[in-house]
Amino acid sequence: MASGLIRSLGRGHELRLVEPEEVDAAIDDSVAVLMLTEVDYRTGRLHDMAGLTVRAHAAGALTLWDLAHSAGALPVDLSGAGADFAAGCTYKYLNGGPGAPAFIYVAPEHLETARPALSGWMGHEAPFAFDLDYRAGARIERMRVGTPPVIALAALEAALDCWDGVDMADVRRASIALGDLFIAEVERRCPGLELASPRDGNARGSQVSFLFDEGYAAMQALIARGVIGDFRAPRTMRFGFTPLYIGEAEVRAAAAILEEVVAGRLWDRPEYRMRSAVT
Numbered sequence: 001m002a003s004g005l006i007r008s009l010g011r012g013h014e015l016r017l018v019e020p021e022e023v024d025a026a027i028d029d030s031v032a033v034l035m036l037t038e039v040d041y042r043t044g045r046l047h048d049m050a051g052l053t054v055r056a057h058a059a060g061a062l063t064l065w066d067l068a069h070s071a072g073a074l075p076v077d078l079s080g081a082g083a084d085f086a087a088g089c090t091y092k093y094l095n096g097g098p099g100a101p102a103f104i105y106v107a108p109e110h111l112e113t114a115r116p117a118l119s120g121w122m123g124h125e126a127p128f129a130f131d132l133d134y135r136a137g138a139r140i141e142r143m144r145v146g147t148p149p150v151i152a153l154a155a156l157e158a159a160l161d162c163w164d165g166v167d168m169a170d171v172r173r174a175s176i177a178l179g180d181l182f183i184a185e186v187e188r189r190c191p192g193l194e195l196a197s198p199r200d201g202n203a204r205g206s207q208v209s210f211l212f213d214e215g216y217a218a219m220q221a222l223i224a225r226g227v228i229g230d231f232r233a234p235r236t237m238r239f240g241f242t243p244l245y246i247g248e249a250e251v252r253a254a255a256a257i258l259e260e261v262v263a264g265r266l267w268d269r270p271e272y273r274m275r276s277a278v279t
C-alpha cells in the first residue's frame, strides 16, 4: 500500500524499512509518516504506540498505525497515544469472518483537512444530490467511498455483540496468561522448537510464534487434528489466543497435540507438505 501510494503521489517520497528494534533511532526530521503495525504479525512483538508517537511528532512526522493484530487482542488507546491515523481489519481477533469490512481512524484534529485518496460518492457532502463537483463530507463521513457492504457488516455486528460488557483489560490479562502457559507447555514438550515471540507477555500481542524447520507440514498436521494455527515463511508457526472462547484446557491440549506431531514426526507425510495458496 505504501509503495503504491508513493507512486500515485509522485512527490519523491521514499519507503524506508527498518528492523523493529531500530524504529526509534530511525525517526528524524526527514520522516513524513511513521507507519507501523503495532503487533508484528510474525513474532507478536508489540511496539510502544504512545512512546513512538511522541517521538514521531517531535520530529514533525505523522503516525499511521496498523491495528490488524491489535483490535480485539489488547487495549488500544489511539487518542491517549495521540495517534494521527490508524487502519485495521475485523476478521482476526474480532471474528468478523473472512472479507469482513476493515476500519480506519482519523484523529479529530485531522478530520477537516485529511483528504480521502478515493473521492467516492458516499463520501460526498451530499451523496444524493449527485453533484458533479466533489465536495468532501463533513468529517469522518468523507472517508466512506461507496455503498457499505451491508451483509458483511451485519455479520460483523453480530461478532461485535460478543464484546458487549467485556473489559479489554480482563481479556488482556487472560490472553497473556494463555500465551505464557502455551510457551511453558511447548518448551517442556517440544525442545526442538524455538520461541520467536517475546517471553514477556507485556511485550507481546495475543499470539505466540515458534520456529520449526518443518513448520509448514507440522501446521498442516495440527490443523488436521483440530489445532488451527498458521504458518509464515520461512519457518514460523503462529498461534493466536482468544480468551473469550479459548481456555487453559484447550491450550494444554494444543501443546500435547503439537508434541505428538513433532515427537512422532506425524508431519512427515506428502499431503502435509503440499503448499496451498493460503498458509
Ligand SMILES: *Cc1c(COP(=O)(O)O)cnc(C)c1O
Pocket: 037, 041, 066, 068, 069, 088, 089, 102
Ligand atoms: C491481516 C492484516 C491486514 C489486513 O489486510 P486485509 O487486506 O484487510 O486482509 C493488514 N495489515 C496486517 C499487518 C495484517 O496482518
